[in-house]
Amino acid sequence: MSSFLMKLPPHQHGKYETKYTFFILSAAMLPAILFSIFYYGYRMLFAYILTMGVCSFTEWVYESIKYKKDYLERFLEFKGSVTAALIVMTLPPILPYYVYVVAALIASIIAKQLFGGFGRNVYNPAITGRIAVLVGYSSLMSTFYLPTSNILENGLFNITTVPIDAISMATTLTAAKETVASGGTLPILMTDTWLPSFLGFIPGAAGEVSALALLIGGALILITRIGAWRIPFACLTTFLVLATVFWYFNQGYVLDPITQVLSGGIILGSFFMATDFVTSPLYSKGKIIFGIGCGALAIMIRIFSSYPEGIGFSILLMNSLVPLIDRYTKPRSFGG
Amino acid sequence: MKLYSIKGGIKLKQNKFADANIINTLPVLDGELFYYPLSNSFCNNSIPVVEKGAVVKAGDVIAKASETGFSIDIHSSVDGIVEDVTQIKHSKLMHTEGIIIKASEQSGDYSKLAPTKDIVDTIKNAGILGMGGAGFPSYVKFFSSKSKVDTLIINASESEPYLTCDQSILINKADELIETILFIQKELDIKRVIVALEGNTTEQTDKLKQLAKDNSIDIAELPRKYPYSGEKQLIYVLLGRTVKKGELPSSVNVMIQNVSTIYGIYEAIKKSKPVIDRVITVSGDIDNHQNIVVKMGTTVRSLLEKLNLDPEKYNRIILGGLMTGTSIADLDVPILKTVSSILLLNDKSKNHEEEACARCGxxxxxxxxxxxxxxxxxxxxxxxxxxxxxxxxxxxxxxxxxxxxxxxxxxxxxxxxxxxxxxxxxxxxxxxxxxxxxxx
Known part of the structure; x- marks a missing residue:
């Protein structure tokens, strides 16, 4: 008599698996990654490969220890690659390589594995890694560059160097902060920065500069329903509304809302980092509360603190509220 | 007809290969063994009234309903001799008390049910269970619905993949169904009847639709989404009424019956025939998909033998649908009133380990x-x-x-x-x- 496979119902499974969601997430990040490589040169590609290697390796070591098995196939899944890519994208473009390694190790060991691995981490690993190096290497972190030539003119294997291929320059947000601090006033509408900010030809963090590339990826995330639309929607709406209010009452001292959205990491943060399943609320109501919190904190840190950018801090702060939000936003059952 | 929308549900690959136009009949062999468990999912502990060696006819009561809890009469589905009253195999309960009958030569006739005045008694005597798969005793539904219900919903949407047995009844027994529906409507004084079909059930059900129209019965075409045919979901989608937590449909004045159950009621009322057979779908990774009338108590093994299907070729056998059915390891389990299909599958999918929740929602x-x-x-x-x-x-x-x-x-x-x-x-x-x- 042949033996039959016994399983509990349901006897079939849908097509989505963790692997595929990560694949689509990576595909969504691709436009911004490609833009950063195109804009800042071949050096960025090294940075991505190095960080991905570090993250995947620690992930593999961790799983091998945890499950007491040699998970070579798991290594090939490159589980930490999304985190790794996000770390490079949120850091300034031309950095010593060891900074990437430090950020990757902190992200993957401290923020993820010490909490119990994928699915159990409280804080977004990429942001934790980024903020650790932001605090540790603050002078490196505040230096941004505006390339004067791109990979097409430079040739593929020419590494971007300062000051030949790029000039050191403050980001729009930092520049505005400095202007106001030194007693100057800002133009009411900075219309001349809108188009370059949208396309990405401004100084800034490697993957954050091009709003267009990020929006293409964001659209992919929303269409495939990998990320919940509620979080970026609530986050960006709150951010815009508050930015408009603050700008309206402090004209000349606060950047206009459109420049605010297009510069800094708000688009990257709201589409790719706040939507991380593991560290965002489970229920739809909670997702909206989470998004509103992220957006509101981000604009308030930008305006009222000494940091020019606050999306990373705001997402981390909201991450720690997730268990509380989940507790009070449980949906009502049908007929219950 | 206006439908209310409901959150959730999934779209499944349909795989409805079995032709719903034809219903075959499975023959009974001399000396074949039939198994009748005394307990089922809802109905437990019927009391056997026959002993070893007793001669029974098809339709004879072999176990009486017990007084406590939900319980129903159990009928022999064949002419034969009681082989034993002992522990038998069951697809869900593993082992349970049951009666084994050895078939002798079949007369093709059955013992008729004793006539009763009340429809509830007839249904109880005929041993009718919800044949959609849950097996809730129908007499309880009728009893709790009497002079209370204003809407009768006929659940004819099979949202599970592969299954076409309800559809085959809709196509082949349209007259009988409408007759029974009108009878129930008159008996229970029900204002409105809705037949809920799954969307795009093709032109095959045209006859039923026409008959329904002539008798002012509403037809609703549901979107193809699983599990819209769930009881509470169906009531909300069709009527916008919400059944409260822990309540039965009768609390919102609705009665839901499955198509197969309605056909069972037809046989009980018009032909005085207890439930001794039902239509099931045989499908899966096989070539000759079909709908077939099977006597209750037939083992899976003998059914497959008669249909020339070699179980060795398949690694999974499922009683019921892909989403809710029971996987069986033993071919000697009997087919019961709640089994709507047998699926033979060649499942090559990997057995995945559970991973940590990604909280994707x-x-x-x-x-x-x-x-x-x-x-x-x-x-x-x-x-x-x-x-x-x-x-x-x-x-x-x-x-x-x-x-x-x-x-x-x-x-x-x-x-x-x-x-x-x-x-x-x-x-x-x-x-x-x-x-x-x-x-x-």
Whole structure:
């Protein structure tokens, strides 16, 4: 008599698996990654490969220890690659390589594995890694560059160097902060920065500069329903509304809302980092509360603190509220 | 007809290969053994009234309903001799008390039911259960619905893949169905009848639609989404009425009957025939998909032999649909009233390990009951059954959508089912015990 496979119902499974969601997430990040490589040169590609290697390796070591098995196939899944890519994208473009390694190790060991691995981490690993190096290497972190030539003119294997291929320059947000601090006033509408900010030809963090590339990826995330639309929607709406209010009452001292959205990491943060399943609320109501919190904190840190950018801090702060939000936003059952 | 929309549900690959136009009949062989368990999912502990060696005719009562709890009469489906009253195999309960009958030469006739005045008694005597798969005794439904119900819903939407047995009845027995529906409508004084068909059931059901139109019966075409045919979902989609937690459809003045059940009622009322056979779909990774009338108690083994299907070629056999059916390891389990299909599958999919929850929230999005399967599973794994009960674990309709969509291959529905069947009762008993002790 042949033996039959016994399983509990349901006897079939849908097509989505963790692997595929990560694949689509990576595909969504691709436009911004490609833009950063195109804009800042071949050096960025090294940075991505190095960080991905570090993250995947620690992930593999961790799983091998945890499950007491040699998970070579798991290594090939490159589980930490999304985190790794996000770390490079949120850091300034031309950095010593060891900074990437430090950020990757902190992200993957401290923020993820010490909490119990994928699915159990409280804080977004990429942001934790980024903020650790932001605090540790603050002078490196505040230096941004505006390339004067791109990979097409430079040739593929020419590494971007300062000051030949790029000039050191403050980001729009930092520049505005400095202007106001030194007693100057800002133009009411900075219309001349809108188009370059949208396309990405401004100084800034490697993957954050091009709003267009990020929006293409964001659209992919929303269409495939990998990320919940509620979080970026609530986050960006709150951010815009508050930015408009603050700008309206402090004209000349606060950047206009459109420049605010297009510069800094708000688009990257709201589409790719706040939507991380593991560290965002489970229920739809909670997702909206989470998004509103992220957006509101981000604009308030930008305006009222000494940091020019606050999306990373705001997402981390909201991450720690997730268990509380989940507790009070449980949906009502049908007929219950 | 206006339909209300409902949250959740999934789209499944249909795979409806079995031709619904033709219903075959499975022959009975001399000396074949038939098995009749005395307990089923809802109806337990019928009392055997025959002894070893007794000669029975098809339709004879071989076990009487017990007085306690839900219980029904059990009828022999063949002419034969009682082989034994002993422990037999059961697809869900593993082993249970049952009666074995050895078939002799078949007369083709059956013992008629004793005539009764009340429709409820007829249904009870005929041993009719909800034949959609749950097996809730129909006489209870009728009894609790009497002079209370204003709408009768005929559930003719088979949202499970492969199944076409209900559809085959819709096509081939349209006259009988309408006759029975009108009879029930008159008996119970029901204002409105709705037949809920699954969308795009093609032109095959035109005859039924025409007949329904002539008799002012409403036809509703549901979107092809699983599990819109769930009882509470169907009532909401069609009528916009919400059945409260823990209540039956009769609380919102609705009665729902499955098509196969209605056909069973037709046979009981018009032909005085108890439920001794039913239409099931035989399908899966086989070539000759078909709908076939099978006598109750036929074993899976003899059914496959008669259809020339070699079980060795397949690695999975499922009684019921792909989403809710029971996987069987033993071919000697009998086919019961609640079995709507046999699926023979060559399952090559890997057996995935459960991974940690990625908190993606898909299970919450698809849950038609608005539950949080992952939250409930976490509570169960932590042993916090009280929290799971607070999160309405008992509202779960066990449709399986959550496990279907889980990207981490977590066995959500499986855990919830286990907790519902075993842990919740213990927890309630334990807390009551604590209270009693604390009260002293």
């Amino acid at each position: 898909r299970c919450i999005d698809v849950c038609v009951m608005g539950l949080s399967p992952t939250g409930i599973k976490n509570s169960i794994m932590q042993g916090d059954i009280g929290q799971a009960i607070d999160d309405d674990i008992m509202s779960c309709i066990e449709c399986g959508c959550c496990s279907y969509v889980c990207i981490s291959h977590r066995k959500l529905m499986e855990s919830i089912q286990y907790a519902k069947n075993f842990l919740v009762k213990d927890h309630i008993a334990a807390t009551e015990n604590d209270k009693a002790v604390g009260g002293k």
